[in-house]
Every structure is written in structure tokens, then in C-alpha cells.
Amino acid sequence: METPLYVLAAMPLEQVRLQQFFDTRGKVARLLEDPPETREASFGLTTFDSAHLVNGELLEVRSFNRKVVHLYPDGTLVFRALANSEFLGWPRKEEEFLRQPRINPLVVCDSVVSFVRLYQALLLLFVTKPKSIRFRVELRNAVLGDKRLSLVRGGIRGAAWQNGDRGNVVGEPNPQAEVQVTAEEIKSKPDTVAYKIVEKFYSFFDLGTDAIVYGHDEDGTPEIDVASFNTK
Numbered sequence: 001m002e003t004p005l006y007v008l009a010a011m012p013l014e015q016v017r018l019q020q021f022f023d024t025r026g027k028v029a030r031l032l033e034d035p036p037e038t039r040e041a042s043f044g045l046t047t048f049d050s051a052h053l054v055n056g057e058l059l060e061v062r063s064f065n066r067k068v069v070h071l072y073p074d075g076t077l078v079f080r081a082l083a084n085s086e087f088l089g090w091p092r093k094e095e096e097f098l099r100q101p102r103i104n105p106l107v108v109c110d111s112v113v114s115f116v117r118l119y120q121a122l123l124l125l126f127v128t129k130p131k132s133i134r135f136r137v138e139l140r141n142a143v144l145g146d147k148r149l150s151l152v153r154g155g156i157r158g159a160a161w162q163n164g165d166r167g168n169v170v171g172e173p174n175p176q177a178e179v180q181v182t183a184e185e186i187k188s189k190p191d192t193v194a195y196k197i198v199e200k201f202y203s204f205f206d207l208g209t210d211a212i213v214y215g216h217d218e219d220g221t222p223e224i225d226v227a228s229f230n231t232k
Helices: 027-033 094-099 105-125 183-188 190-203 226-230
Strands: 005-012 052-054 058-063 067-071 077-082 132-140 176-182 215-218 221-224
Touching: 005 105, 027 058, 027 067, 027 105, 077 105, 105 132, 105 183, 105 190, 105 221, 105 226, 132 183, 132 190, 176 183, 176 190, 183 190, 190 215, 190 221
Parallel strands: none
Antiparallel strands: 005 077, 005 132, 052 058, 058 067, 067 077, 132 176, 215 221
């Protein structure tokens, strides 16, 4: 049985490149080592690793196999994490997760916000800034034998999570979806961009926006509400 994986990616739609990409002491590398976080002890992209080149092609930071971040010279950013009890299904024991493989909704929202905010900071480090970015969210190996990854409505303080409800199961083994936004949207409203990505993730489980508790409307535009992470 293959390990389930959670993947976030961002790709510029123009031919661009990052400044001083191959300098492992430069600004790009330092950003990977110290990415933006939503709060203390968040479910972000921090790995406590030193940025290093892989085959002279990409920069990498990793926390063993639990979390891996890859960045390419053209600005393509990929975050891969375990979609099991070690990350996306935290904080359950492995045997409990395999019996009922539920995804923690807070981890989803927190990691997506952190990913978009990292790209927001990365936009300042291009030689020529891209105008449009395509984000992708996906699950791999989401079917575990006779079990499927599942997601509940509400947050970790809600009745569904607290009562151990199974929630809605994923519709297919390897779902993925994309969101295309402008660089200006990322710059000015990263948490709104994050909401669009989270919305796509919830669609993997046939859940609508009413199931996303970590969000609110800002001037009529939905965004992930980071302040709610500690209350819902």
C-alpha cells in the first residue's frame, strides 16, 4: 500500500527566473529556510533544514519525508507532505489513522495559507516578476486498501471532528485541481487566493464552501481567516 501524499504547487505562466538562485546563502535560499508562518507551531512549510542544491537543478529543504519543499529557477514551487498521521491526518496514531483515515481540516487551511504567503514573499525575488501564477493542489494514493481519505465539515473543535465522524470520503485515488491568479492578487490578497485553493481541495470530498469553517468574507470576498485557527 502506497503512502498517501499531499501536494501544493505554483508555476509562473511566463518565462521568468529568480535572482541569485544558485547562491545557497542568498535571499531565495534564506526564504526557504525561514518561510512565513501563520502563528507559532503552525502547519506551515518550516523544515529546519538548510537549503541545498539537488543535482544543480533545484533548491530543496526537507523534514525527512514528512515535508519536502522544492524550488526551481523558473519560480516553480512544490510542497509535498505525507497525507497520513504524520502531517495531513495529525495528531493520530498510525493504526488509528489507517482504521479511519481522516484529514485534519486545520492542517489543510494552515498549510495552504503558508504556501501562498511564501509565494507572495518569493514574488519580490524575481529578475522580472511574473504576471500570472497557476496553483495546483492534489492528493496521491488517497485510497488505502478498502479505506479512503475523508474530510469532515467544520473545524477541529466542531462536533464532527470531536465525535470521530468519518466525514465525506474522497471521490478518486489521485484528485487534483488548479487555480489561476494574477501576481497582484497574491501580493494584495494572499489569504483570498488560499481560500480558492482550499475550496478546490474540499471539492475532492464533495464538500462545498459551507464546510470550510476557517474562513470569512472580507469586503464580500471570502478568505481564510487565520485568526480563527485558535478558536474553531
